[in-house]
Amino acid sequence: MNLVRDCLDKQIDDRNKRRMGRVDGIVLEVEPGRPPRVAYVELGVKTLMMRLSSRLGNAIGHFMDSRRIESAPYRIPWGKIKVGLNEVRADVEAEQTPALEWELWLRKKVIGRIPGA
């Protein structure tokens, strides 16, 4: 498998085919004397911004921390990931994870309160 071509930036769905986001980053673990191992896939604003520029990513991270917003990206262990032809599937329940934190917050606090939602 080519990780960048087949996994990075792909749409990631949960076990019920609920859209969770995209694979924003891939974390490799490197131990001395062993080949690198894929440990996690990451979803989150900070990971995305780090890809644009590490300064920007750190600045966004500090800003989020100062507002008491969780800045650490959500990590899904590689063992729960299945990479298909055109999609990536995670063996998790999206609504129980931080990946949909903003979606649920918006639903509860803003969108869901507007008549007709």
Place this chain on the structure above:
Amino acid sequence: MKKVFEIALGIVTSVGGFLEIGSIATAAQAGADFSFQLIWAILLGGLCIIFLVEQAGRFSAVSGRTIPDAIRERFGFNYFAFLYIVLALVTLLVLAAEIGGVCIALELATGIHFQWWTIPAAFLIWLVMWKGTFGVIEKGVSLLGLVTLCFVVGAYVIHPPEAQVLRGALPSLPQHNSVHYWFVAVSILGASISPYLFFFYSSGAIEDEWNEGYVGVNRIIATGGMTFGSVISISVLILAAMIFAPQGVKLEHYTQLPQLLVPVFGYRGYWLLVASVGISCLGAALEITLEIAYFTAQGFGWNWSENQRPRDEARFAAAYTLTIILAALITITGIDPLTITIFSMALTAATLPVSIVPFLFLMNDYSYVRVYRNGWFSNAVVVAIISIAFVLAVVSIPLQIFGGS
């Protein structure tokens, strides 16, 4: 039989949804300032958008993907972020122009200054997005847009000189005011080749659940719809060339637009124009709003569909709500909507390579479109036209802004 109906409906809605404030304003300005001489620009833009819309539909029908989705996958987040910022800024300006168009129609109907209509118009757009489905936006509003065919009737009734019309179909050098001539040509190309149009079409193909079986249907709809749509734009130019140009009238404000139809239809022409501008701008505003929300949601992997309840896709609903608010803030400043329209169309032309070049890569990528890849001719036509639009835009926009001849 079902497919014949779909083709007919597809062409009719493409025709009804083709005209928007950019096409009306740029074609009317071209006719007023340069008579029939810029018909070639509409034909060139029309040819390019036929190819692009056909390719966008083919891409989504075969790959099951939308274009933003594939751009993020194929080119990574950094390019996606760049494209997103450029497109969002330009498209917000275009949306502000369309909201301005709705407000101008309301001003023409009521006499109340357009700025006062910004909030009601923005609320109406939001309400249709909130309550409506994709079908309501795609088909309902576009069917109402068929009222714009009154321009075609008008252009036929007014009997333009055929030889001059045909001569205008061939590119020619301007006899006067060359910077303005090329600037208007660029604005026409920007109005015709709007990225939001084929991105929206691509998302629509997914919403309508197209598959490989729709490749032929898509070709007929794209070709028929965009061809007839271009005929409406040419009709606006012909009317302006026959009515404004001989009197030396310059299009400086939208309130002059009713003069395009009043000489042909009398008092009814006034109301036909109000309806045409109002409905076509409302339709375009809905499509643009939806496209920005689609682009955002698809690029970031959120849940998206205009057919779902807002609470089931809160981020998507928040994206279109915020889009409408931002565009309305531009309109409410009171900047002349005609100025916003003309410049947003020229900027669209200048930014075409940013969105179209990666799209062409996708259209030639076997892993997405397999045997339905572009042929050399499709690639050559699109590359040639966007190169012309880009070069003309880069040269003429600064000259138009800072003066020059």
